[in-house]
Amino acid sequence: MRVIFVTREGYRQAGARIRCYNLARQLRLAGFETKVFSFADDLGARDGEQEYGMSLSEKIGYNIRAFRRLAREGGRNIFFIQRLNYHVLAPIMASVMNRNKIIFDCDDWNIRENPRYYWIFPSSKMEYFTRRMAGYADACIAASFYLKKYLRPFSRRIYYLPTGVDTRLFTPVGSNEKGRIVFFWAGTVFHKDMFDNIRFMLSCFSELKKERADIYLKIAGCGSYYEQIRKDALYLNCADRIEFCGWVQPDDMPAALSQVDICLLPLIQNSRFNAAKSPTKLFEYMAMGKPVIASATGEACRILSDGKTGFLASGKDEFAHYMRLLCRDNVLRRELGCRARQAVLLDYSLEVMGGKLAKIINDI
Numbered sequence: 001m002r003v004i005f006v007t008r009e010g011y012r013q014a015g016a017r018i019r020c021y022n023l024a025r026q027l028r029l030a031g032f033e034t035k036v037f038s039f040a041d042d043l044g045a046r047d048g049e050q051e052y053g054m055s056l057s058e059k060i061g062y063n064i065r066a067f068r069r070l071a072r073e074g075g076r077n078i079f080f081i082q083r084l085n086y087h088v089l090a091p092i093m094a095s096v097m098n099r100n101k102i103i104f105d106c107d108d109w110n111i112r113e114n115p116r117y118y119w120i121f122p123s124s125k126m127e128y129f130t131r132r133m134a135g136y137a138d139a140c141i142a143a144s145f146y147l148k149k150y151l152r153p154f155s156r157r158i159y160y161l162p163t164g165v166d167t168r169l170f171t172p173v174g175s176n177e178k179g180r181i182v183f184f185w186a187g188t189v190f191h192k193d194m195f196d197n198i199r200f201m202l203s204c205f206s207e208l209k210k211e212r213a214d215i216y217l218k219i220a221g222c223g224s225y226y227e228q229i230r231k232d233a234l235y236l237n238c239a240d241r242i243e244f245c246g247w248v249q250p251d252d253m254p255a256a257l258s259q260v261d262i263c264l265l266p267l268i269q270n271s272r273f274n275a276a277k278s279p280t281k282l283f284e285y286m287a288m289g290k291p292v293i294a295s296a297t298g299e300a301c302r303i304l305s306d307g308k309t310g311f312l313a314s315g316k317d318e319f320a321h322y323m324r325l326l327c328r329d330n331v332l333r334r335e336l337g338c339r340a341r342q343a344v345l346l347d348y349s350l351e352v353m354g355g356k357l358a359k360i361i362n363d364i
Helices: 014-029 039-043 048-053 056-069 086-100 127-138 145-154 192-209 226-235 250-255 272-276 280-287 315-328 330-347 350-363
Strands: 001-009 035-038 076-084 101-104 139-142 159-160 180-187 215-222 242-246 262-265 292-295 312-313
Touching: 001 014, 001 056, 001 086, 001 145, 001 315, 014 350, 035 039, 035 056, 039 056, 048 180, 056 086, 076 292, 086 101, 086 127, 101 315, 127 145, 139 145, 145 159, 145 272, 145 350, 159 215, 180 250, 180 280, 192 215, 192 226, 192 292, 192 315, 215 226, 226 242, 250 280, 262 280, 262 312, 262 315, 280 292, 312 315
Parallel strands: 001 035, 001 076, 076 101, 101 139, 139 159, 180 215, 180 262, 215 242, 262 292, 292 312
Antiparallel strands: none
């Protein structure tokens, strides 16, 4: 028996890297035979923001090619389908032919925010097919408690498996330059909600800049709104203290984090997207022993112990207050970071996640 992880994304995308490549490697250490089949890495399909430019005929073509490969794998294998998108057609067709078991992995909210319902049919096609996929699969894995609750009525077996982090790669090393306190944010900025989160963070930082001459902010990421962030930094008169790092390769992120002091995770919208998300960056920050200030939204409220492994902030005043507090107290920064690292080792390491997935596979 082989566990075949099927994803449309490539290694550079967090969903595929962590929930396919990393988990496949961890399962191999536990004695399972595994394989990752990526539409991006194996077939050359576009991923990330570039995927928006793909035509329907291209997506169908990639599915035909993927089906030919997956159908040859045989029927004793389990397909681990990461997220619902155009790539699910190939493994479903192969499973119909060979009677493969399917695990549906849902780690994000890719449905309309507020779909309408017509009797039992939602106006969002993505929501309709998410429910059907959950019912078709032999098991569903949810990366957040919100997703687990949402999928429970449609799935015969539902499990909670957060994103987690490779604590061997993300481990505290080195220290930041003396005389500087560096805040850090990393991510992609593909739509307006993401941009609004960064604007909120810039506003908080701009206020602190007036009080302290030793604080700086590093922003690492990419996306269609990235240049607008630069313009806003100029408008808020804080661009001289901000370093725009651009996209940081996944395996280079630990080195980047070793040069910062405090990590930020602003999520200001009360949305289903934020409630459902398993915060990959939060796990990475904690694994590196960095104190984190996160908005009191979604999964962060379950992961962080407020005041012990990080701070949960409601609104701009609280967010800025905790930024100010951590600037003043380097002992508190170290204590929060150490406890955050221990919390990750106990509950959210790749080893822990791999063990949980192995039990799920044995269940089905």
